[in-house]
Amino acid sequence: MTRLSVNINKIATLRNSRGGKIPNVLDAAINCQKFGAEGITVHPRPDERHITRKDVYDIKPHITTEFNIEGYPSDDFIKLVTDIQADQATLVPDEPGQLTSDHGWNTVKHHDFLVDVIGRLKAAGIRTSIFVDPDLHAVEGAAKVGADRIELYTEPYATMYPLDPDKAIAPFIDSAKLARQLNLGINAGHDLSLKNLKFLIDKIPYIDEVSIGHALIADALYLGLKNTIHEYLECIQP
Template identity: 65%
Template sequence: MTKLSVNINKIATLRNARGGNVPDVCKVAQDCERFGAEGITVHPRPDERHIRYADVYALRPLVATEFNIEGYPSESFIDLVCSVKPEQVTLVPDPPEAITSNAGWDTVKNKDFLKQVVNKFHEYGIRVSIFVDTDLKNMEHARLCGTDRVELYTEPYATMYPADREKAVAPFVEAAKLAKELGLGLNAGHDLSLENLAYLHTHIPWLDEVSIGHALIADALYLGLENTIKQYKKQLI
């Protein structure tokens, strides 16, 4: 069964826009779990423009499912993750000024660095996932880095889906098959939505987890959070 991990960054963005603690990031995370989410994802950035480091510490004792912290493995990020000890850390190649994740790792070029970081997190018993595109060389070298999983960067799929969904999904299926052959766990995320999620899952049913934030939170404005989470879970059956 593919798990749904809800990225709550946009909840923090809304809170920070006004100050105070409305909406309450911790309460929303617990509500997401209560409504059926099997994981909570956060992506703290150096400028703390949405999720703050303090949020990550506050969430750790409250998250009862799988806690996934994603981000660029800077020294401060590594220290945070090792201190919090989530079930999973997802390594993304975002520069500090990036608005959102917009590329997978070049695991060939960054193999030595990533291997060192993966080993560090493994010392703390943390499962590691590396954010990658569908380039098969990057998939192969991700395994050489010692990662447990890879997360497919699905924005290209989502962008092409409305025009040609068969063409959109094809490279992701190929990459997913290679990940399976290499013995890697498989996650997916970025721009997945109620429109395109079921089709991706139908073609890659062995996905371990999808991480969804922006579209899910936007849908919740119209459908309500509980109903939205249920609707997303239906796409993964």
């Protein structure tokens, strides 16, 4: 079954816009789990414009499900992830000031770098996932560098979905099938929402985990966090 990991970055963005502790990021993590989320995702960036390093340390003792930390695998990031003993590290090829993740790794070009990073994380007992575009070469490269999973970058799917759902999902189905043949786990994330999530899961029912933040937190403004999480869980039920 597909698991839902809630990315709480946007909670931290709102808090940081005013300063102080409202809304409280730790309370958000605790409540997301209480309301049925099966994981918590954070993506600390070097400028700490949303989740801070302190947040990551504060949240960890309260994780009762799974803690997924996303980020560019700098030495600082690897130290943070290993100090925390995250359940999963999701490696993204972001520039330091990048607004949001907008592409996957070229796993062929960065083969040696990723082998080194993944080796360090695996030595610490941390599952690794590599953010990739729906590209067969990238998926093959992820297997060759020793990743445990891929995370399919789903923004192109979300953009095309309203126009042609079958065309939108096609490259993701092909990439997921190859990943499965290569014994890679499959995660997915970016711009997934209540509008497009169920179709994705129906077409690729063996996705291990979806990580959703922006749309879910936006929906929670209208529906409430508890109701929103329940609606997303309904989308991924078989």
